Amino acid sequence: MEGKIIALEGSEGSGRTIHANALKTFLEEEGYGVVTFGLGLSKLMGEPISKKKRDIVFQRRTLFLSYVTDLADQLENVIKPMVKSGFIALADGYTSTLMAWGLARGLEESWMRDTLNVLPKPYLSLGLVSNSVEIIRRILRKKGNLDPLSSGIDICINEDLFSSYIQYLDTFQENLRRLLQDGILIDTGRTYEVVKDEIAKIVGERIEET
Amino acid sequence: MAGHIIAFEGIDGSGKSSQAKLLKDWLEARVDSYLTEWNSSEWIHEVIKEAKKKSLLTPLTFSLIHATDFADRYERLILPMFLSGFTVVSDRYIYTAYARDTVRGVNLNWVKRLYSFAKKPDVTFFIRVSPEIALKRLTGSRRGIKPQEAGSDVFPELTPEDGFLKYQGMVLEVYDKFAKEEEFVIIDGNRSPREIQMEIRNTVSELLWKER
Numbered sequence: 001m002e003g004k005i006i007a008l009e010g011s012e013g014s015g016r017t018i019h020a021n022a023l024k025t026f027l028e029e030e031g032y033g034v035v036t037f038g039l040g041l042s043k044l045m046g047e048p049i050s051k052k053k054r055d056i057v058f059q060r061r062t063l064f065l066s067y068v069t070d071l072a073d074q075l076e077n078v079i080k081p082m083v084k085s086g087f088i089a090l091a092d093g094y095t096s097t098l099m100a101w102g103l104a105r106g107l108e109e110s111w112m113r114d115t116l117n118v119l120p121k122p123y124l125s126l127g128l129v130s131n132s133v134e135i136i137r138r139i140l141r142k143k144g145n146l147d148p149l150s151s152g153i154d155i156c157i158n159e160d161l162f163s164s165y166i167q168y169l170d171t172f173q174e175n176l177r178r179l180l181q182d183g184i185l186i187d188t189g190r191t192y193e194v195v196k197d198e199i200a201k202i203v204g205e206r207i208e209e210t
Numbered sequence: 211m212a213g214h215i216i217a218f219e220g221i222d223g224s225g226k227s228s229q230a231k232l233l234k235d236w237l238e239a240r241v242d243s244y245l246t247e248w249n250s251s252e253w254i255h256e257v258i259k260e261a262k263k264k265s266l267l268t269p270l271t272f273s274l275i276h277a278t279d280f281a282d283r284y285e286r287l288i289l290p291m292f293l294s295g296f297t298v299v300s301d302r303y304i305y306t307a308y309a310r311d312t313v314r315g316v317n318l319n320w321v322k323r324l325y326s327f328a329k330k331p332d333v334t335f336f337i338r339v340s341p342e343i344a345l346k347r348l349t350g351s352r353r354g355i356k357p358q359e360a361g362s363d364v365f366p367e368l369t370p371e372d373g374f375l376k377y378q379g380m381v382l383e384v385y386d387k388f389a390k391e392e393e394f395v396i397i398d399g400n401r402s403p404r405e406i407q408m409e410i411r412n413t414v415s416e417l418l419w420k421e422r
Contacts, residue, residue, distance in 0.1 A: 043266070044261055044266055044267075044271065045257065045275075046259065048253060048254075048256075048257045051253075052253050055253075056282070056286075058285075059281070059282065059286060060283040060285075061281045061284075061285055061327060062278060062281040062282040062285050064287075065274065065277050065278040065281050066278050068274055069271060069274040069275045069277075069278050072268075072270050072271050072274050072283070073266070073271050076268040076270055076271060077266070077268070111323070111326065111327065114320070114323040114324075115324055117316075117320065118270060118320055153334065
């Protein structure tokens with residue numbers, strides 16, 4: 001069987017990383033070779049983006065293109081050859097995450113689509129969504145505070161960080177739901193075990209189809 | 211009132227950077243003006259330099275990272291300056307990407323779409339010289355040929371001179387194709403810099419002061 005890209009899409013705190021890890025373990029137990037990649041993880045752009053992000057928070061197009069470059073670098077130099085040789089590639093954030101981010105900031109959907117067209121389509125996209133308050137609780141548990149930068153403070157400056165963040169997550173997730181309306185959405189508001197098993201079941205069935 | 215965008219295009223060694231600089235100096239005393247160069251975003255530029263050194267770029271990432279550099283300058287400098295009435299002189303503009311990316315095998319329609327957010331220039335000066343003349347100029351100066359000017363990523367097997375002729379020749383072909391479609395003002399780059407600059411100033415004067 002030829003390898004595939006499986007994309008886990010969602011906001012920060014949606015459970016992307018934790019479920020990418022769980023899915024990797026599952027697939028490896030099933031005997032597949034698995035390679036992971038994702039937003040902000042390239043050799044070329046990863047570090048520059050994390051260093052510069054704060055300064056270009058209002059330059060949406062620049063940030064969007066930085067992430068497309070970032071994904072392209074991983075795909076061209078690492079992922080494509082491995083997928084070709086049969087590996088399954090798990091994306092911790094891929095094109096739909098980028099698009100939901102851009103849509104929340106007014107970038108043109110058709111321009112983003114056309115630009116992203118150059119990257120391989122995922123074999124399977126799983127949109128991870130949850131209650132926005134729950135997502136914020138997860139971020140607080142993990143990081144201890146809300147980062148104004150990732151709270152979408154650039155699109156909705158409100159009296160407090162919490163309301164800003166809620167408003168942003170609602171917009172982001174609304175976009176993601178629409179983008180993946182013909183795909184698969186997974187409510188990560190349930191327990192870790194339940195979600196993990198559901199993802200494993202869906203992916204397991206889909207992979208066996210081929 | 212919105213300002214103007216004046217673009218310069220041409221192969222390496224065509225003299226377009228000197229012409230852009232001369233124009234900017236002349237404009238400075240007359241209007242609010244700004245000069246921006248290709249590949250000069252303060253943060254992406256460094257990333258590109260490192261990546262080229264280590265040969266990390268593929269045709270696709272070459273294209274995307276230059277688009278990121280352009281977008282950074284466009285969002286931060288070119289667009290706000292243009293919107294507030296500046297005359298922006300751009301040493302290379304989106305057509306450079308059209309040419310360089312397609313020479314590397316990237317789909318032209320995709321590249322056009324990628325850069326579709328950028329405003330078309332009010333005028334694009336295409337300083338046209340043959341690759342042979344450009345090569346003679348560059349090797350005649352103390353500066354010599356840089357690897358990227360010789361298209362070393364596209365033709366790694368060629369000598370710098372042969373690579374330059376072949377690579378710049380292909381870039382020139384793309385420019386020639388766009389000259390009509392994009393209404394470039396074609397400038398014969400074989401004349402003296404002063405003659406060329408006077409022709410450019412005439413056109414710019416008409417654009418800036420006779421349209422009112």
